[in-house]
Amino acid sequence: MRPNLRLFSSCGDLSATFRALPSDGITLRLISEDNLAATYEWFGGFADSRPMREELMRNYLPRYENGRRTNVGFYSLVDTELAGLTLLTVDSWEEKTGSAGADVLEHMRGRGITPRSKPHLFYLAFELLGLHRVTTGCLVSNLSSKRSIEKTAGFQLEGVLRESGVNEAGEFEDEYLDAILRRDWRRLYDKARVEVLS
Template structure:
């Protein structure tokens, strides 16, 4: 299933690969929030594999021709058909709904192309803007609070909100959304 990008509307998610990783790092290095984003790319957005099957699908996101941030789909278990998603948006692009508008691409990848049944996301309880972004994404349902399950910027354990969407919910809400797979 090799592809280069997923596009819907004016948002394109460009797959980060071993071949373009250095170029992606260079693209983000020029922004004021570069240190944080470069660390995120290296820790979370580069390809990972299990038994020669890709499990980490990191993307850099563009709106039109402008770099906007990062989007991620991780396959947590092929056997249980479960994945998780995340996003990091450039400071100057925040508040424009980019992360919620990128989710149909990730849902298409997870549910249609990879055959997942469940995609989860979450955020630290202190991260109000991420919580609002998740709540703006149609289909995500709040499932609860995972106690002391994430590290905050100070390195302390903090509770996290847990949300998920199921394949059947995606089919009702997003199935008609056109996502173009660019090879």
């Protein structure tokens, strides 16, 4: 099912239109007010449950601006196994910009889950929401995130933001800034590979 783009650009709650985006063995399931408690519970029983649950509550909850959803969080599945969290935030509807992020459960790391989930987010950003640009980044000391970003087709390093992040020691640290444009996505990705499930 291919949804109507106009519906997404004015829709406040995306869960009324779709619930999941599967592709390449990974399914992103939309986090909504209806499934938040169940999602929180599902992240129990892992060595890193506490930090993952904290991330869920801090960064992945639905947020709205002028009746439109701006924070679109997902929990990710590899086949049927819980893998982590993935996020697209609309930073500006007027400038058509957004940002992406992810958190993967410790025991699922090293499987390329974050780069493999980006086609889903890019489809949402560029095809469904009509954005022009999506950014991401990481602290310069976060080598695993840096490698993950480098493995994601279309992201280009645009620069280093001086002392714009705070590391685990509470110190200011430089951050890499990467971005992909809509035209890059069109050239590199086959949008027909992402399904939209209601």
